[in-house]
Amino acid sequence: MTNPCVSDSLSGMVREISAGGVVLRHTSEGWQVAVIEPQKESLPAVSGKARRKTSQKMLLALPKGLVDPGEKPEQAAVREVAEETGLTAIPVTKLGDIKYAYVRTWGDQERVFKIVSFYLFHYQSGKIDEIAADMRIEVKRALWIPLEEAVAKLAYRGEKDMVRRAQAYVKAHPEFQDAAEKIDSTVRQK
Numbered sequence: 001m002t003n004p005c006v007s008d009s010l011s012g013m014v015r016e017i018s019a020g021g022v023v024l025r026h027t028s029e030g031w032q033v034a035v036i037e038p039q040k041e042s043l044p045a046v047s048g049k050a051r052r053k054t055s056q057k058m059l060l061a062l063p064k065g066l067v068d069p070g071e072k073p074e075q076a077a078v079r080e081v082a083e084e085t086g087l088t089a090i091p092v093t094k095l096g097d098i099k100y101a102y103v104r105t106w107g108d109q110e111r112v113f114k115i116v117s118f119y120l121f122h123y124q125s126g127k128i129d130e131i132a133a134d135m136r137i138e139v140k141r142a143l144w145i146p147l148e149e150a151v152a153k154l155a156y157r158g159e160k161d162m163v164r165r166a167q168a169y170v171k172a173h174p175e176f177q178d179a180a181e182k183i184d185s186t187v188r189q190k
Contacts, residue, residue: 012111013101014110014111014113015112016066016112016114017067017117018065018066018067018114018115018116019064019065019067019073019074019080019116019118019119020080020116020117020118020119021062021064021078021081021089021119021120021121022118022120022166023081023087023089023121023122023123024123024147024170025122025123025144026177030147031147031148032144032146032147033144033145033150033166034063034087034123035060035063035142035143035144035153036060036061036062036063036084036085036140036141036143037058037139037140037142037143038059038061038139039136039137039139039140040059040140059155060153060154061154061155062118062154063080063084063142064084065079065080065083073117074094074117077121078121081121082126083131084131084138084139085142086129087124087142089122090121090122092120092122092169093169094117095118095120095162096162097115097117098115098118098158098159098162099113099114100113100114100158101114116158120165128142128143129143147163147170150163151164
């Protein structure tokens with residue numbers, strides 16, 4: 001039996017549920033956000049055509065990954081942030097979901113409908129880019145960038161929207177900045 005709430009174009013697709021985070025910290029220079037530079041996938045050979053020269057521009061994204069069986073999206077976001085950035089962060093609020101479809105470029109070439117739930121996090125501890133060696137398959141590096149530059153520097157439209165939502169949350173909740181400054185001063189004292 002088909003679900004009348006699911007359009008025909010989605011009914012035959014594989015579904016993936018992922019979660020990720022917008023991790024913020026406040027420093028003397030202002031707000032920063034943790035981002036990753038994913039390892040670039042090798043491009044498949046294009047038969048009969050010369051391969052276009054690809055830009056050497058750095059691709060930046062937010063940390064995210066699949067929700068494991070039995071895991072809640074927020075738990076997955078906490079885990080993915082730690083695995084991909086090396087940071088421990090405290091979830092503050094859900095920012096929203098990004099929904100999109102893509103075709104797998106590996107293995108079965110299946111069409112996939114994906115939902116990624118994003119959460120706002122407050123940095124607690126850890127050193128950015130201190131990640132396990134096996135994560136280097138996925139993450140080239142993790143780094144802090146100024147929050148006000150994130151929308152321009154992130155590669156994906158949906159992730160840019162999540163950063164805009166995080167910026168709006170920070171602006172609307174001055175207590176978030178107060179808490180950030182307390183944690184920042186504690187970290188500097190260590």
